[in-house]
Amino acid sequence: MGDLVLTTYDWVPEWPRGFVRDVRVRWALEEAGLPYRVESTPFKDRQAQHFSHQPFGQVPWLTDGDISIFESGAILLHLGNRSDKLLPADPKRRSEAIEWAIAALNSVEMASLPLFILSFTQEKRDSPGWKVLEEFLHKHRLAHLEPVLAGREWLAGAFSIGDILMADVLRLCDRFEWLKDYPASRAYVARATARPAFAKAYADQMAFFAKADKS
Amino acid sequence: MGDLVLTTYDWVPEWPRGFVRDVRVRWALEEAGLPYRVESTPFKDRQAQHFSHQPFGQVPWLTDGDISIFESGAILLHLGNRSDKLLPADPKRRSEAIEWAIAALNSVEMASLPLFILSFTQEKRDSPGWKVLEEFLHKHRLAHLEPVLAGREWLAGAFSIGDILMADVLRLCDRFEWLKDYPASRAYVARATARPAFAKAYADQMAFFAKADKS
Structure with missing residues (x-):
């Protein structure tokens, strides 16, 4: 288990904001109280490096040490193994x-x-x-x-x-x-x-893309 | 961990035969060499007991002792925890x-x-x-x-x-x-x-529904 790094697009249009699937991962990480940082990949010009992490050219993906995972469902299953706030032990x-x-x-x-x-x-x-x-x-x-x-x-x-x-x-x-x-x-x-974990995840995604508008 | 029981429909029309999702579970069980038996639930008149195992009234579901699981994907994840032929240990x-x-x-x-x-x-x-x-x-x-x-x-x-x-x-x-x-x-x-595990699973599903035609 290593540092958790969530990658999402560097920018998206207005409409999908709040619904980009990184919000699912942010939500889970906030529920579990697991520290993480967010990195970005170009929305408009998707490169080979992007496809090497996410074969369909989408987001998000999560890296946990040397493990890189795509598919929000798979990422949440992975995080579930790190916290019983996400998957009950019983x-x-x-x-x-x-x-x-x-x-x-x-x-x-x-x-x-x-x-x-x-x-x-x-x-x-x-x-x-x-x-x-x-x-x-x-x-x-x-x-x-x-x-x-x-x-x-x-x-x-x-x-x-x-x-x-x-x-x-x-x-x-x-x-x-x-x-x-x-x-x-x-x-x-x-x-x-x-x-509260959803509210934080949602606000963080909105702020992330709002900041991209200004840069 | 208990006896594995796979439940599928008692009959289906010709077209979906070979493609009913119980074939995914049969395939996994055959790959893993796990013993199981097959039970059936009515295709035409789905009762409350069916919905109690599968809330959308579909098949398959699997019981493993006192655990009952629907969704073929969830069943395969469960079986993956029982055999490294289905999910690698690394x-x-x-x-x-x-x-x-x-x-x-x-x-x-x-x-x-x-x-x-x-x-x-x-x-x-x-x-x-x-x-x-x-x-x-x-x-x-x-x-x-x-x-x-x-x-x-x-x-x-x-x-x-x-x-x-x-x-x-x-x-x-x-x-x-x-x-x-x-x-x-x-x-x-x-x-x-x-x-071979797919061939067995497929043949078993076809035979199961063929037998239903005769009864």
Whole structure:
């Protein structure tokens, strides 16, 4: 285990600020109280060095000594092994936290991200594609998640990386008003984002990109 | 650690056979040489007991003693802790295997599954939605993955759960001929699916559903 260094873009446009995935990593690091520093990589002109850390040319990646990790989900699993504030020590609870982390990434975000991408195109809201992807998100994902979130404060007993990932995925859904029929899911997002560690992570990301505007 | 029980549907239509996600779990169990048995849950009439194990009403789930896990990715991470044939012991390699497992789920499958869903609708191939999702898959995912797979036999040094997940995701892309411009990716799928553990897992799934037709 070594120094933790989080790398994100040197700048991004206004729209994604507050939603760039380094916020997930910052949030986890703040929850765990692990010291780290932030470095940057060019947003506009992505070089081979960037692809050597992140093969799809995205961010974030984290280095921990000689280990470099991409994929926000993988980074959070790694940090979970460094702090029981992120992954509970009890094997059953730990397993639950991990399954919810994967559910956020591979069940819920998989359903929300395509609609997010379509929303930036000329695709019509009543096209067969839009309708089927919207139904997939609502009927097969959010409608099932709602009763789960109505019945518990956090997904795996105590707050964990499962909540960081699920709340961050739902936070984007909420921005698009896809949660309007799911009061428990909205309350969950509000509960998660009211945590001081999220507030710090969010403010730090906003300040980081605001500073980039001035330099 | 207890007996391993994998639950899948009692029956599925012809089309998804060979691609139901229990094949990922069977594959991992066969690679690791871990004994397990298979149980089933109704495909057509999903009950509360099903949702108590898998909140989205899907399959598979795995029980390991008193721990019940859904999400194929989470199940493979769990099994990885039981066998170094699935996750290497070396910390750096292990971290790589996990990041590639997450990349398969949250970068590549997130890009391929929407197109897969659209392909069953009346969505036109030249609609704005189809085009942007197709570009996302090819330009931002498969085109970057190709040089990675051209340069190595397996994603994290030795075969791991990262390969099970990535090869299974790419196997579906290959079925839709989305890999036609990526020879190294096609060769990787061929290499992975030539493993005896995959052949056994695939044959077992096919036989399981074939038997359901007769009962």
